[in-house]
Amino acid sequence: MNPIDLLEKELIELAGPLAGFVIKKQIKDMGLRRENFPEDRLTELMERSVKNAIFEPSKQKEVIRKLRKKLVSHADYL
Amino acid sequence: MMVTGKEIVSELDERIFGKNTLSTKLFKYFLTMALLMLALPVVLDIIFEILGIKKIFYYISLPSLVLILLIFFMIYSIKELLRPINELLEQVRKLQEGKLDVNLDIGGYVEIDSLVKSVNRMRNSLFIARSFLGERDSTRDSIWKKEISHIGMYLIFLTPFLIYGITLTIVGTVLYSGALGTVVQGIVPMWEFVRAVLVIVFGVAMAFSFGYILSKAIGMPMRKLAKAAEEASRGNMDADFATKERLGDIHELSVRLHDLKEAIRRAMEEMEGSR
Numbered sequence: 001m002n003p004i005d006l007l008e009k010e011l012i013e014l015a016g017p018l019a020g021f022v023i024k025k026q027i028k029d030m031g032l033r034r035e036n037f038p039e040d041r042l043t044e045l046m047e048r049s050v051k052n053a054i055f056e057p058s059k060q061k062e063v064i065r066k067l068r069k070k071l072v073s074h075a076d077y078l
Numbered sequence: 079m080m081v082t083g084k085e086i087v088s089e090l091d092e093r094i095f096g097k098n099t100l101s102t103k104l105f106k107y108f109l110t111m112a113l114l115m116l117a118l119p120v121v122l123d124i125i126f127e128i129l130g131i132k133k134i135f136y137y138i139s140l141p142s143l144v145l146i147l148l149i150f151f152m153i154y155s156i157k158e159l160l161r162p163i164n165e166l167l168e169q170v171r172k173l174q175e176g177k178l179d180v181n182l183d184i185g186g187y188v189e190i191d192s193l194v195k196s197v198n199r200m201r202n203s204l205f206i207a208r209s210f211l212g213e214r215d216s217t218r219d220s221i222w223k224k225e226i227s228h229i230g231m232y233l234i235f236l237t238p239f240l241i242y243g244i245t246l247t248i249v250g251t252v253l254y255s256g257a258l259g260t261v262v263q264g265i266v267p268m269w270e271f272v273r274a275v276l277v278i279v280f281g282v283a284m285a286f287s288f289g290y291i292l293s294k295a296i297g298m299p300m301r302k303l304a305k306a307a308e309e310a311s312r313g314n315m316d317a318d319f320a321t322k323e324r325l326g327d328i329h330e331l332s333v334r335l336h337d338l339k340e341a342i343r344r345a346m347e348e349m350e351g352s353r
Binding site for chain 1: 178179199200201202203205206207209210311312313342345346349
């Protein structure tokens, strides 16, 4: 699975169906494209998306920590 | 590490009854009720025997005493089951008023945990919608109308207790008063044994009715609601929140969650359209 798809899946689990829009907007705001998204900016995308999709600041930190781990293990797996 | 008594009890509780679901809670209430129904007449019988009170008074006052204790137990158990539902309802009302800063630190049993997770997901959806579309009144269109009062609800729960109390009073009064009582006791051999069996059968039947009504009025609609909320919060906009059961708070919660789902659907359509 593509890491952005993984991020989208995890965010939908936490923030519902509108989470997909957040990721699309963040990619656009970063001036990048989903198809050839650079790997070294994945963490930045994840942090920006979480901050715009999760309401509670305390939960945001927790989610960022968990997703960072997941993305790292996903990259190792790939 | 110090292990507290509470931890030991909760560990034992989990080992005996398994996961803390609504059904487990209902089963525990049913069990307590059945044990109370069996033990109370015996205990009261002994007390009346010791105090030397005549049987006629025993049979007239027993149902009242049992009923008073059981009604207290019934109110306690219903309040305990509805407490987290009411807390969640309060937070959902605030969400509908547009306040996203609600306290969702509510627990109680598995179905409530699942509902809280879904409401949290819906809150995040509203948060996203707000940042994309700006603040608006889209969540303030509740069609909720109170359809049954709390008094009505308690009256439904009270029915088996009333049947039990009235039957015991009639049987007791008839058997231990005057000529009719003597006749019946003469006709029915081993009357004391028959009486004990009657008390047990009635007690268990009443506890069963109580458990059945609780399960029908709270358990089933809560499970249905938790499932619908989970589906809706994950994006299934056809999730069905309709409950046939019109129990005040659960019905209001289902209507309000349905409204939240509709607000998210509208936001989604607008966001799709503005892409």
